[in-house]
Amino acid sequence: MGVARKLYTQLRQPGHTYAFLVCLAGVSLFLLTINGSFFSYTMSDWVMIYAMGAAVIILDYFMFQLPPEGNRQSMDSSVFLAAIFVYGVSFSLFVLMISSVIIALSKRKVAWWKHLLNFSIYAFMIVGANVFYHMFGGITGAFQLDRAFAYLVSLAVYFIVNVLFVGYYYYLLYKGTLYEFIKNILKDTLFAYLSTLLLSIVLVILLVESKSFGLFLLLAIAMLLSHGFRQLFLMYNAVSEKANTDQRTGLYSHSYFEEKLDEYMKQAREQNVPLSLVMIDLDDFKKYNDAFGHPQGDRLLGFFGNLVKTECQPKDLFAARYGGEEFSIIMPGFTKAQAKTFVDTFRKKVNNTPFEGVEVFPHGCVSFSAGILEVNKETYDKSQLIDWADRALYAAKSKGKNTVFIYGEExxxxxxxxxxxxxxxxxxxxxxxxxxxxxxxxxxxxxxxxxxxxxxxxxxxxxxxxxxxxxxxxxxxxxxxxxxxxxxxxxxxxxxxxxxxxxxxxxxxxxxxxxxxxxxxxxxxxxxxxxxxxxxxxxxxxxxxxxxxxxxxxxxxxxxxxxxxxxxxxxxxxxxxxxxxxxxxxxxxxxxxxxxxxxxxxxxxxxxxxxxxxxxxxxxx
CATH class of the missing domain: 1.10.3210.10 (Hypothetical protein af1432)
Known part of the structure; x- marks a missing residue:
């Protein structure tokens, strides 16, 4: 009874119900499509199935990311499509089954049902691509240039099925607008799928001409391309990180903070979750600069920036240097009360962390004042948000500094x-x-x-x-x-x-x-x-x-x-x-x-x- 009740509770959640139905339908589709074809393949066919399954596993390992968003991509789809074009849909499904089982065994940290969901979606993609490939005149075997449209339609269906299944799943999980999810997936993956079609056609030609050697050659090319894309993404990230990071404190820059605040506000509205903004000002920083000089003042900024980063990173908070000795933290998922608890705990930790020369401060330690604002649904202007948080910061400073104040609680x-x-x-x-x-x-x-x-x-x-x-x-x-x-x-x-x-x-x-x-x-x-x-x-x-x-x-x-x-x-x-x-x-x-x-x-x-x-x-x- 306990297991049944637990299963019932899980299935009541829309995302879990959807995943269960897709898995059930995907496995059923797989069984209906192969329909006893297991016994129709020769030993050499099974060798090729295993070889192509191994190629899928290797390409999955060499998964790469494309800038700017960094969505993970793999070229394994080129193997599945080539298998459809040359050997037929059952052959491609057996390649999927073997590679999925080995990947699931090697990635045991991932929940089993996620592997099954992935397998089921791929099954729909492969069967859908095969149906439309033959519907538009495609013939199993060697590449035929006069049937190029059939290849293109097959890829389009393969791509659309993936977008619809994945897009709807994330829509159920994170709400928002289905159109927005699908649009983002299309934007981020279109280039990768066009590359997949070209590679699959290249693999068709190589398989017909050279079989195993052709597969090896395609695999080598795909691995080199994946490595190249990885390096491109790392290079892009390095340049982007440098542009978006304040070099003195290691936190994000003011301009990047302004850009991300818009995104977090939009996300909070769409997902109906709380969002708080914190403005922080180091107390009496000018007095420290005057006493020890700007180089030592810069070291204090770096010291404080590191404390902020250490505290914010584990909770996925966005921390930036707003300017001078001012800092800002965007806190998604935090109400104003939760934000105050977090900032007050951090403030006390800063007070108790020694630093050279703190005796010049009135409090005898490094301290800061902070203003907190919780974003509400009606708020749309980020400059107004920053102004209100600044007012709360000013109120905190007027109370003697080294304190935290929530906007609107006068x-x-x-x-x-x-x-x-x-x-x-x-x-x-x-x-x-x-x-x-x-x-x-x-x-x-x-x-x-x-x-x-x-x-x-x-x-x-x-x-x-x-x-x-x-x-x-x-x-x-x-x-x-x-x-x-x-x-x-x-x-x-x-x-x-x-x-x-x-x-x-x-x-x-x-x-x-x-x-x-x-x-x-x-x-x-x-x-x-x-x-x-x-x-x-x-x-x-x-x-x-x-x-x-x-x-x-x-x-x-x-x-x-x-x-x-x-x-x-x-x-x-x-x-x-x-x-x-x-x-x-x-x-x-x-x-x-x-x-x-x-x-x-x-x-x-x-x-x-x-x-x-x-x-x-x-x-x-």
Whole structure:
């Protein structure tokens, strides 16, 4: 029952049903056509059948490719056609049977049913060519110039049967338009089949005149031609590869990227599969160039290009150097969530890969910012795609760099609040030159605060206080000396006392502005603890304003999950477990539970997307 059910499941797929029916019909046609002719051949006939079968096997081994598309071609059809013209259809089918069995035994990695499907299609081609050859006056035996039209019609039928069978099979597998498939096959194989007809006629003449020696002579010529075509294809590939490759990074060039983007967009629309575009920019590359010179900058570009290629090749992603320190990746089969998972994993890997001179970078490592766009069905203009992905890239850079941003995922905030945010962002941008991690930490805490304002269902005024307070809560760290702020080893007691003063310095900075002095409680009290063991005043419980208690949770969560190069980052799940453990001591238990539930929902979504992102989208055949 299990085997029957499995067979039934396979046959429900259109491509498999088609292959099964073709195999069944092809084998039946073969048996009906040979019709006992096995016993009518002499020993010398069988020697020739085996010799021609061997020729087919050798020509299959010397299969070649033709530029520009590189479709695989073989001259074995010239042997089958010559066998029809000289010895008849049954003889040609026996040559097919012997060569197919030996090829199947030698290529065991190919599924058996594919060998059988190939055999069946060839059987239809041979029988069809024979029928029309005789229908138009062809006679078995020596070559006759006055019957040239019969040879031509026979080849045409042989060719058309192949195109129809193969074209329809790929149409069922990959959808699209049947006309397009057949047109592409005609374009790519017409030259090869015309060559096949000429070779088959040459073989007819040689077989009649010299039999085995004629076959050997034709085989030698065909092998030399196949070798010549192979060399031509390799030469074409080498020239094409050089023209389409950026020599400095080893990735594809900008112009080739533009050309391929059109193709991938068309393919995504026809096959109804997702497609994402990623634009990448190396962070602070000019600063590195200025510090070490252009030759070393070029080595950094080559180093990064190699990392991109190593990461993209196993997943068949198209990576190109877009220009300067900008790169682009076309990701067929990837949704925006899958693309973000892939790029974020790669970004962290780049952060953790050492390179000479990275100490000049604000993050202390090689880093990049990336913008992601998922192509939709309505999108038709590639320049618009690139522009949108660039906007997402710009948004990533504005968030402090070394981050990934998806186009269209900006926070929706009232215009008045957005204006205040922009004003405060200008003040905290000074951290970009002093401590980029504090800048990025502030931006992330701000993002979490936007989410929690929705969860807490805050009114407009409280929402403004929480969001703006989150953005500017660490402004007092501007007063901390740079060597303490960026110290990687454990702080001394004296240094820690200086760091703790940042909340009071922040209060002084914010109090200067009448517009934002209502943010003082959040700036001053976000390090107070629910159990009274925090600083600067040791407030506890509800002595601490509710929004400050919320900000304490958000601030601690982000501090636990902050990325640092060459260091392990605590996972979201671990950080949430720590907040749950400290609820009632460090954190307000009610607010902690609300935050945990909100973030667990996000983690669950991210986990689902990450699991889906392990493999790109696959369409059922």
């Amino acid at each position: 926070s929706r905030l009232p215009q008045s609040l957005a204006n205040d945010i922009n004003e405060l962002e200008q003040q905290i941008k000074i951290f970009l030159s002093k401590d980029v991690y504090t800048f990025k930490h502030s931006k992330r805490v701000f993002s979490y605060a936007v989410d929690m304002a929705e969860v807490l269902n805050l009114n407009e005024e409280d929402r403004r206080l929480l969001v703006l307070g989150a953005l500017i809560h660490d402004i007092g760290k501007l007063e901390i000396p740079r060597d303490i702020l960026n110290k990687k080893s454990k702080l001394t007691h004296e240094e820690w006392e200086i760091v703790k003063k940042h909340v009071l310095w922040g209060k002084e900075i914010v109090s200067v502005s009448d517009k934002f002095k209502d943010l003082v409680p959040l700036v001053e009290l976000h390090h107070e603890r629910y159990d009274g063991k925090g600083y600067p005043h040791g407030y506890k419980g509800e002595e601490i304003p509710r929004l400050a208690r919320m900000l304490c949770i958000i601030d601690s969560f982000d501090a636990m999950t902050t990325e640092r190069p060459y260091q392990e980052t605590r996972s979201f799940a671990d950080a949430l477990q720590e907040i749950r453990r400290c609820a009632g001591s460090q954190f307000d238990p009610e607010l902690a539970e609300l935050f945990i539930r909100c973030m667990e929902g996000k983690v669950a979504i991210d986990f689902t997307e990450a699991a889906a992102a392990q493999e790109p989208y696959e369409q059922d055949s």
